[in-house]
Amino acid sequence: MxxxxxxxxxxxxxxxxxxxxxxxxxxxxxxxxxxxxxxxxxxxxxxxxxxxxxxxxxxxxxxxxxxxxxxxxxxxxxxxxxxxxxxxxxxxxxxxxxxxxxxxxxxxxxxxxxxxxxxxxxxxxxxxxxxxxxxxxxxxxxxxxxxxxxxxxxxxxxxxxxxxxxxxxxxxxxxxxxxxxxxxxxxxxxxxxxxxxxxxxxxxxxxxxxxxxPPAELTGRVRDRVIRVTGFQERRRQFLTHALDRGDVIDGTIQGRSVRLLVADGKPVPDAAALAAGPDTEVGTADPRFEDGFIERLGGGPKGTSALAERYRTIPETEECAIEARGLTKVFGEFTAARDMNFRIPRGQIFGLLGPNGAGKSTTFKMLCGLLSPTSGTGAVAGKSLRKSAAAARASLGYMAQKFSLYGDLSVRQNLDFFAGAYDLPRDKAKRAIEAMIEIFELGDKVDVNAGTLPLGFKQRLALACAVMHEPPVLFLDEPTSGVDPVTRREFWMHINGLVEKGVTVLVTTHFMDEAEYCDRATLIYRAEQIATGTPDELKAEAARLTSTEDPTMEDAFIALIEEFDRKREAREAA
Missing domain, CATH: 3.40.50.300 (P-loop containing nucleotide triphosphate hydrolases)
Known part of the structure; x- marks a missing residue:
């Protein structure tokens, strides 16, 4: 040895x-x-x-x-x-x-x-x-x-x-x-x-x-207990919630239009009839991953129903898009950080901004939530123009920054109290909202702890709590789970999925490509340009065409589409 x-x-x-x-x-x-x-x-x-x-x-x-x-x-x-x-x-x-x-x-x-x-x-x-x-x-x-x-x-x-x-x-x-x-x-x-x-x-x-x-040893412990479900009648977020609330399922994730489930040890693998999700439901086996063994060893992930979503108001239907970008461009001196960004996000959807570091995601993100003024183009949030009604647009959204942006020298309760005031919540409503956030995000034993000393996972819980306590119709989440462990990531997406079912619209940036699977649509930004837009399954299908990979992941799609863009750019420059 x-x-x-x-x-x-x-x-x-x-x-x-x-x-x-x-x-x-x-x-x-x-x-x-x-x-x-x-x-x-x-x-x-x-x-x-x-x-x-x-x-x-x-x-x-x-x-x-x-x-x-x-x-x-x-x-x-x-x-x-x-x-x-x-x-x-x-x-x-x-x-x-x-x-x-x-x-x-x-x-x-x-x-x-x-x-x-x-x-x-x-x-x-x-x-x-x-x-x-x-x-x-x-x-x-x-x-x-x-x-x-x-x-x-x-x-x-x-x-x-x-x-x-x-x-x-x-x-x-x-x-x-x-x-x-x-x-x-x-x-x-x-x-x-x-x-x-x-x-x-x-x-x-x-x-x-x-x-x-060896990692394969832990992965092998869940072999034959990982299944992939397709063809269900419910919306995919709704189906995942119901599946995770079952006693025989200990973990689940969305993969495009399908859902991947981990069955508890000692429980029979449910068939299509047992899942009761419609006549077209199909259940197939899936290759186990290290993450499956990891989650099982920790006792399983969170269940499906979000306590945050259960208390959240239902966002009313509207003909207007919840978020819209029209030719958004930002130039710093001679450097173009984002060029001609165009997309429309209906109520109750998740839209992802994907791309390498420095591609222009955060610039686009900040223009839409009013933190940066665009050089040209315009946008709207909840039907309110960023140029004409910027204050009203900002009041309609909840914002969670990429880096911990709360007050590190204030306690958890003081941060919640501050943001309740910033969102102009009446005193009685603010008190109820603060107590609800403390209970939902399990902050009870940390209310008097300075936010700056919290573990990362609790910092992110607090940041999300501050972003949603006024129940906005639109959420802007800039890499909300960066650096947190897989169990905490699942808790976040449990809440986000539940909020979307209530009609909340989410714009999210992420470097976890498995999280991009939760998006209804996503746009890939590279070198300040949108180079591909579509559903996760559409982006993966394009990657399969480019690489001849039979079943590409979102990470495979991310890399393949960027490499294809570079090849075309080099060919144009050579010509």
């Missing part, structure tokens, strides 16, 4: 009465990618910080490169979860700073920089300020800074958070190349398709180790 580069035995870490880690034993082997997965607050970041020598354990043993953590920092690379670079320094200045901190001799620095800039494809951007980089470029720069001195152990704390599928694949490819040099990698992730690619996976929950071994 290969000698581990780093390992822990019966590791315990306590913060007051809370055990962040409870008897965790794990190992990082050379030339292999070790995955670390688990819900928010599972203990992943605590474990990585202990291995990096930034935190001492309460008990248990830790060994890194044959010694104590922190003794051999020259051979350790560490990329923290939050962007750990200096945004007011350029790419090359960040690399120089990290080289000095890591003690890389001056004579060796330029060769290291040239290698890393080529490795990350950042050579063209070396003079750009780090704060001006796209999310994918920031993560590549963070990886480069962790590698200024080639380490033997590389610790990566959720490097794919907030990064589009193309950049995530590039990051994964880069790290795969490193393992061929014998480097041992620990990769913490919220993306379970990444975990599936790891050599070994450790699954944490509430500080305890629930599983360790």
């Amino acid at each position: 290969t000698q581990p580069l780093a390992q822990t035995t019966d590791l315990v870490k306590c913060f007051d009465a809370n055990r962040a880690l409870d008897g965790v034993s794990m190992a990082i082997e050379p030339g292999r990618i070790t995955g670390l997965v688990g819900p928010d607050g599972a203990g992943k970041t605590t474990l990585i910080r202990i291995l990096a020598g930034l935190m001492a354990p309460t008990s248990g043993t830790v060994e890194v490169l044959g010694g104590k953590p922190g003794e051999k920092l020259d051979d350790l690379g560490y990329m923290p979860q939050r962007f750990g670079l200096y945004e007011d320094l350029s790419v090359i200045e960040n690399l120089r700073l990290y080289a000095e901190v890591r003690g890389l001799p001056r004579a060796e620095q330029q060769a290291s920089f040239d290698r890393l800039l080529d490795f990350t494809d950042l050579a063209r951007f070396q003079d750009r300020l780090a704060g001006k980089l796209s999310g994918g470029m920031k993560q590549k720069l963070g990886l480069a800074c962790a590698l200024v001195k080639t380490p033997r152990v590389l610790l990566l704390d959720e490097p794919g958070v907030g990064v589009d599928p193309i950049s995530r694949r590039e990051l994964w490819s880069m790290v795969g190349d490193l393992t061929e040099q014998g480097i041992g990698v620990l990769w913490s992730t919220a993306y379970l398709d990444e975990a599936e690619k790891c050599d070994t996976v450790y699954l944490l929950n509430e500080g305890q180790l629930l599983f360790d071994g």
Whole structure:
């Protein structure tokens, strides 16, 4: 057996009465990618910080490169979860700073920089300020800074958070190349398709180790219990809600017009008749995924009925589109961030803005919710023009920002109280709404906690609560589940699906391509242009035509459509 580069035995870490880690034993082997997965607050970041020598354990043993953590920092690379670079320094200045901190001799620095800039494809951007980089470029720069001195152990704390599928694949490819040099990698992730690619996976929950071994071992435990249902009469969101409320179903997701279900262990797989969803219902088996095994190991996902949707008002029918963009264009100096955006979203639908980092999604998003004035073109929200009635349009929507935008120094209750006032809710209605949000989003034991200190999943719950407490007819959600674990993501979509059934219209941006399946329609934005628009099934069908892939995923479609656009553009330039 290969000698581990780093390992822990019966590791315990306590913060007051809370055990962040409870008897965790794990190992990082050379030339292999070790995955670390688990819900928010599972203990992943605590474990990585202990291995990096930034935190001492309460008990248990830790060994890194044959010694104590922190003794051999020259051979350790560490990329923290939050962007750990200096945004007011350029790419090359960040690399120089990290080289000095890591003690890389001056004579060796330029060769290291040239290698890393080529490795990350950042050579063209070396003079750009780090704060001006796209999310994918920031993560590549963070990886480069962790590698200024080639380490033997590389610790990566959720490097794919907030990064589009193309950049995530590039990051994964880069790290795969490193393992061929014998480097041992620990990769913490919220993306379970990444975990599936790891050599070994450790699954944490509430500080305890629930599983360790090859990903296929966990996936195999749910084989023959994953089904795909098509042809049902109900609307797909309605069918999913009813299916998840069944006692024999512990998880479910939407895939275009079909629904994918995970059946509980020991329960018979329901047939079309048992589902009672109409004469055309068909039930087929589906290949299990690591995510299926993950959700089952945690006891299943949330049920289907949303308590938020049950108390929400029904949005009345209207002939007007809920959201409309007509030629929206935004130019900053000589740079066009979004060009001629056109789409119409009826009441009670989800419309997705998809695209790589820096493509123009957020610019389009901000123009529609009144945070940016368009250079040309116009838009409307709930029938109110952004040019003529901007204040009235903003009052008709709820907005959840990509980054946590609430007040970190205020408590949970104070944030809710502030937003109730901002939405001009009468005092008695505000009090009822605040109590309802606390109950629905399970914030009861955190009402007096400062929002800035909450775990990410609870921050996002609070942000959604503040966005919906005035029951708006339109919701703008900018990457609402970025960085949160799969269980919390399912809770969010349970609520969103329920609200849409009440007539709420949702505009959402996301980098999780499985979430794009929940959209009624989506538009793919690339290089500031709309390059494809359609239902998820239509976009996947186009990808199947381009790639000859029999059953492409939304991620396959995302990449195929962008690559096709690039091919056509290069052909035009060559001509």
